[in-house]
Amino acid sequence: MKQIIKDVLDDISNSQINLASEAARNMVSGLISAALKTKGSYKEYTKYELDEQEARKDWVCSICGKSTFDVGVDYIGSGTNHLGCELEIEMGNKNDDSDIPEGIKRAKEHEIKVFDDNDADVELRNKIFNLQKQNFWHKK
Numbered sequence: 001m002k003q004i005i006k007d008v009l010d011d012i013s014n015s016q017i018n019l020a021s022e023a024a025r026n027m028v029s030g031l032i033s034a035a036l037k038t039k040g041s042y043k044e045y046t047k048y049e050l051d052e053q054e055a056r057k058d059w060v061c062s063i064c065g066k067s068t069f070d071v072g073v074d075y076i077g078s079g080t081n082h083l084g085c086e087l088e089i090e091m092g093n094k095n096d097d098s099d100i101p102e103g104i105k106r107a108k109e110h111e112i113k114v115f116d117d118n119d120a121d122v123e124l125r126n127k128i129f130n131l132q133k134q135n136f137w138h139k140k
Helices: 002-011 022-039 047-056 083-092 102-114 122-139
Strands: none
Touching: 002 022
């Protein structure tokens, strides 16, 4: 596909095209699109494929942070977590901060980035984080 695009750009390289112009950009994109369609390398995604790509974003293990979209239903734990990730935590009976699931750690890091630590709500935020951590371990 890259070579097809380069060929189209080579074809128009001797003309003086002003890419700041919307008309010129439309012409170039039209030429590239036409070349890709004729060479068989152009693909328009169907609504189903676009929906599937969107759904993949939600299927993420909150413990390891990896995708669970293609994991069989027998290997999914609670929510969208890998069963193996949950079993690892449960079998280890670990309860220190180093074993907090990645999803909760990232949520905490995000809160710290978004809200300044000089914020008056830091203490409240830390209490909520600790409650979430306790709830996670007590569900096991």
